[in-house]
Amino acid sequence: MRRTGRCLCGKVTFSAEAMPRFQACHCSSCRKWVGGPFLSVPCERAEFKGPVKRYASSEGFERGFCETCGSNLFFHPIGSGLHGIPIGLFDDQSDLPFKAEFFIDEKPENYAFSNDTSHLTAAEFRDKFRK
Numbered sequence: 001m002r003r004t005g006r007c008l009c010g011k012v013t014f015s016a017e018a019m020p021r022f023q024a025c026h027c028s029s030c031r032k033w034v035g036g037p038f039l040s041v042p043c044e045r046a047e048f049k050g051p052v053k054r055y056a057s058s059e060g061f062e063r064g065f066c067e068t069c070g071s072n073l074f075f076h077p078i079g080s081g082l083h084g085i086p087i088g089l090f091d092d093q094s095d096l097p098f099k100a101e102f103f104i105d106e107k108p109e110n111y112a113f114s115n116d117t118s119h120l121t122a123a124e125f126r127d128k129f130r131k
């Protein structure tokens with residue numbers, strides 16, 4: 001299903017083929033980036049318009065943000081068709097159940113989600129996605 005969204009200031013808009021779920025990443029990079037667990041919707045064929053800045057956060061991966069308001073826009077394996085887009089940016093967040101948590105072994109002890117999700121450790125995540 002194609003969904004639309006925008007950043008906090010509205011200068012960046014996007015549309016993307018959103019998979020029907022969202023996921024949390026507890027890795028230290030994501031927690032630095034968004035200030036907590038990164039809740040994102042896996043998307044294909046994402047198209048962004050507006051003042052998008054890109055940051056090469058690690059080898060082969062980049063993260064995008066709005067140059068004006070600083071909203072986090074996406075996590076993207078370079079060369080892939082995939083973008084992880086923060087769920088809070090979407091205009092309509094209905095029918096996006098919480099399905100998975102990644103880097104569960106890097107999650108700090110001081111919070112935990114009670115949703116019924118699948119869990120992957122850092123090693124399992126890297127095996128699955130060859131990160």
Ligand SMILES: [Zn+2]
Binds near residue numbers: 008010071
């Ligand atoms: Zn903005």
Ligand SMILES: [Zn+2]
Binds near residue numbers: 025026029030038103
């Ligand atoms: Zn992460």
